[in-house]
Amino acid sequence: MTRLRGADAETVRRALDADDPLPGTAGFAGFVNRGASRLAPDGFLVRDVLGRQPIFGAPDDWGFAPDGVAGDPTPVPAGHIREPDGTDRRVWSLPDPPAANDDVAAVETVRHAIDDALAGLDDDGLAVAFSGGVDSALVAAGTPNAPCYVVGFPDAHDVSAARGAAAAMGRELRVVSLDHADLERAVPEVVAATGRTNAMDVTIALPLYLVAERVAADGYDRLALGQGADELFGGYAKVVDPADDDRVAATTVRGATREMLGSLPDQLERDTLTLRAAGVDPVVPLLADGVVEAALPLPGHLLATADERKVALRRAAADRLPASVVDADKKAVQYGSLVSRELDRLARRAGFKRRMDRHVDRYIESLV
CATH class of the missing domain: 3.40.50.620 (HUPs)
Structure with a gap:
């Protein structure tokens, strides 16, 4: 199983130490341990500041859901780490620089x-x-x-x-x-x-x-x-x-x-x-x-x-x-x-008329 997508653990640790929300990646998420051991029990889940990689669950299962929202469906919020006890803690926010004048x-x-x-x-x-x-x-x-x-x-x-x-x-x-x-x-x-x-x-x-x-x-x-x-x-x-x-x-x-x-x-x-x-x-x-x-x-x-x-x-x-x-x-x-347009048309053909509240939503629900 992939432990970290989009960056290596050292890049993530440096970004945390430096409070750097944009450390030169294209987004990352996954499991990172705090120490040198890959099996350290005190690891955490992490998601980059823009949430470019989704991740769900708790650190003890540190799993992605690449085929759907499986297990615990609660995503780690963007810019947060999820501690072993399930607590989400914000660690990065987007910079807010002044407007350029050139x-x-x-x-x-x-x-x-x-x-x-x-x-x-x-x-x-x-x-x-x-x-x-x-x-x-x-x-x-x-x-x-x-x-x-x-x-x-x-x-x-x-x-x-x-x-x-x-x-x-x-x-x-x-x-x-x-x-x-x-x-x-x-x-x-x-x-x-x-x-x-x-x-x-x-x-x-x-x-x-x-x-x-x-x-x-x-x-x-x-x-x-x-x-x-x-x-x-x-x-x-x-x-x-x-x-x-x-x-x-x-x-x-x-x-x-x-x-x-x-x-x-x-x-x-x-x-x-x-x-x-x-x-x-x-x-x-x-x-x-x-x-x-x-x-x-x-x-x-x-x-x-x-x-x-x-x-x-x-x-x-x-x-x-x-x-x-x-x-x-x-x-x-x-x-x-x-x-x-065409999903709306299918919904109406199936009897879910526009006068109904959430008519396309109801059609979608009927298909699953």
Whole structure:
């Protein structure tokens, strides 16, 4: 059994000793003992500050749940260690640096951080989840030998956008075309992997599961995603004018963007469990520590404005991607793939009408 994913024990211990939340990894979780003996009884479970690796249970079983939430389903919170007595103790929080005052230097720092994160990837056995947006296109550009996959129903926005972006970038694209039978088959598998039955989580996880299933069948064991870029770089509409948007508590663009970062551990837990259940491990280079560190000081106008979101990220990508890809709009995967629309349609056909409370949730529950 793997004792620690994403880092070695000495790196974790140094990060604890130095109170360093971003020690140069791409996320980690697992069991670490306090002494030299691998069998020391006083070990603890640990999860990195952004929760990029999920872990569940207690130190005496120190197990991952790569095939679903098994045993104790309680995750270790991001930035915490779980002591032998089951107590969770926060050991890291994200830095809160002041806003950078040099736009050119700030964008250049982001550019170099992304280049470094991508340069460190081994593309052997790696595929890319490719939607045609700037996030996944940057990942694809940095992994030129990895095949690109898009998932969706035939008339989906993501399929069309990915075809256009792949053509502009000169990349081959493999399309995972969905139908209703795919959704009906995969819903119970996603629920088993994640332990979740709410429509939002399931409709996000379904396209990830189905594309990962195809990737694994084609012989790849890792799937690179542009995940985290929206949270880190101001990709959500609700961060544009947060003072007038009741979907966020913050009143500034920087504050709202940081609020979005707080949603990552729960999302990453869901998506990682989903992808592993389908037979691949996720790779999220845009959430590498160096990229996070470069993004945190970005001022509000380099995050989101009334005219543009992910401003710094797009500027950083300008000399690496075609202009049509840099400027492309991106839909959330459940909408861009049309999975949300079609699962709703299946629910209504099965008698779960929209006038019913939680009609899609109830349909999902009926399938499991």
